[in-house]
Amino acid sequence: MSKRMVVIGGDATGMSAASTALRHDDAGELEVVVLERGHYTSYSACGIPYWISGHVGERDALIARSPEQHREAGIDVRMRTEATAIDTEKQTVSVRGVDDGDTYELGYDELVIATGAVPTVPPLTGADAEGVFGVQSLEQGEQIVKDLADGDRRRAVVVGAGYIGVEMAEAMVVRGIETTILDQAPEPFTQVDPDMGALIREAMENMGITVLTGVAVDGFDVGEDGRVTAVRAGDTVLPADIVIMGLGVKPNAQLAADAGLRIGASGGIVTDVRMQAAPGVWAGGDCVEVHHRLSGTGVHIALGTHANKHGRIIGTNIAGGYGAFPGVIGTAISKVCSLEIGRTGLGQREADAAGYGYVTATVESTTTAGYWPEAEWMTVKLLAEQRTGRLLGAQIVGHAGSAKRIDVFATAIWNGMTVEEMTFMDLSYAPPFSPVWDAVLVAARKAAKEVQGAIPASPV
């Protein structure tokens, strides 16, 4: 073997890069070494809330491929092994066994940094108490499952009402636990605009979840046994048997920064379109920043689908092929019990920050023909650039069958469509699947009217 590929991090990006490169190594010249600090490879972190809720029955269901399976495919996977330093000049990685403390240097020809993200943990008193959990790794998921089985947990407090927060609120409610979710913002789920967030609040309250917003956590009360007993937020004391921290994540880019690689304003590693951070050094997944096609800026979006794309692109490039990442538009989807949430493009806060002038339009529709017995409501909000009418963003809040429509808007944004152009698109219709005017078309039409209405108001 004449070429060694070293991968730091054995999850989505890392293992996908390793597998892709090896699959294309027809000459058998590639040696692939993966360093993974944890106990697992290639697992679905996004699935953890559903394992905790019991909806996905087995931990192993979340593991796409075990270390053994990767080894059978010819990858030298070294578990419980971390990289402590990178020397891009000597092309070496300093390696340390997490359990045994053994250290060694490992030379590379191609290096893949796939170190993922770390949870945002504010410096609050009691944050390290027993019963306070993050939900970032399978190990943390295991701790929560064990903790819920170990004792009588009747009251849960979820801190942060973003993706992980609302998904964990669902998990707690499904398990019959009295649940409160907190957020600093005026409405939950700031990935959508506050008017759409208000719909999520209402739906969560109807599910029996207590939603406290505009509230910052000050700290945690800890009992004599070292276990959390309450969450303090201003004058409010919320008794809690278990606390879930869902304040989001930031890129785990310290190793890269220490090696002198460029870090962007978002905190993520900067790469070129081929996901190359420096000659022979590649980075992808939750530790990088990516180009946002609408704002034109570098953004950090931790999401399994991007991580997998990055891994495939890196593997393809290392194998001598051509792969380029076209950037993101911030598409995402989530749910809280039966309530679905989808978003793509820019929300109002983001559009303002990017400097866009825009109109908005919000419509209510149904997932099927209105007379269909299973018809569910959905609300769609669009942002369109004033004057050009270009679609800038879309948000959907609704019930079963609504949110996946966000992909139609994502495809429209990807192509730079105007809302006017979308008005008469040939989308599918049959009573079990949509009204005769699909919500996408109704929303586009209303937005197009807003764009037209905005023209006279513009002096130039």
Place this chain on the structure above:
Amino acid sequence: MSKRMVVIGGDATGMSAASTALRHDDAGELEVVVLERGHYTSYSACGIPYWISGHVGERDALIARSPEQHREAGIDVRMRTEATAIDTEKQTVSVRGVDDGDTYELGYDELVIATGAVPTVPPLTGADAEGVFGVQSLEQGEQIVKDLADGDRRRAVVVGAGYIGVEMAEAMVVRGIETTILDQAPEPFTQVDPDMGALIREAMENMGITVLTGVAVDGFDVGEDGRVTAVRAGDTVLPADIVIMGLGVKPNAQLAADAGLRIGASGGIVTDVRMQAAPGVWAGGDCVEVHHRLSGTGVHIALGTHANKHGRIIGTNIAGGYGAFPGVIGTAISKVCSLEIGRTGLGQREADAAGYGYVTATVESTTTAGYWPEAEWMTVKLLAEQRTGRLLGAQIVGHAGSAKRIDVFATAIWNGMTVEEMTFMDLSYAPPFSPVWDAVLVAARKAAKEVQGAIPASPV
């Protein structure tokens, strides 16, 4: 009032044109007269199979607006009234009362022809027997509902395995009737390619439906009471207590043809992009042909969503606004019980007819993460133009939650995307909604590989 708008046909296109024009008539100058031969206005013909199955409980649920409601909005709706001739020079319509036979001439300033479609009925012996039904109008739906209630119907034969055929097969099965569906083609549902049709056959057979293909109906056996007793197809005699004819429809364009309006090769009335067939004469819905954006030809596609778009466009134009129909790409969706079918763009037969050189790619995926308990299978087939890689068509056959993804492909085709460009699109991902690589992306990737592979095979 200084201007009279006469509308022939009081369903989707006609009433939508009438309502739209009147809504924009700020000066109050418009008189709107609608002539409707039947008993109902503005109803969902697409919903009839679900009313027959019992899934939609009430006939009136299918009626969006009754004649009375339209009259309250200021439209002069004349029911059981048909147009027998149009004189475009004198600008008059000859009118006849269906029940009383009274005739009169009606002058118009603007005429809307929205005469819909008529079922394709082959000249078979016994086709007019009792117990043989079409499913085109609400009146026919009523006859079927009444017939099923009146007697013990144990065996149904559905002739034609297209949209109406499979939907009526579902209706019969849901009602506990032993059902056989027949089609001349080698596989059912020729709106998709035969390999995809084979999946539909298999699913229908698993639902207990007998699927007979490559079989042409020769006629019907009729009992002494004048009621159908069997369907004859070659040597096969299929006993039947009820027969549903689902052989498709053709444009009801005779009135327009007699008036000297141009009729296209598809049999539909030809219009310009504003849906104008001649000065002051507009036509839309199931009686016109429309521009297919991929084949470049005029096609006849009878579908409520197009009909409603046409109506709105015609109404806008008559009101002095600007509306233009951008054409179709053949997007459609249907289901048979839990099996969903979506298609857009060109199938292989259509692509061949249009002269395209293309590659195909078929992938199997799931509607959600594979480990999600409710994961359902779905098969996606794509056609992409060779060399350019432009997406030409997509077909989806799968279970709950699969077929609406066809809209993503429709939006991609609408924008002239290549499958390569689609490979890394930012589509939504979360375990309850898709695998980490959505089926759309997996299919695009496979098709892109086929396009690449096809390059060396091409001499120029």
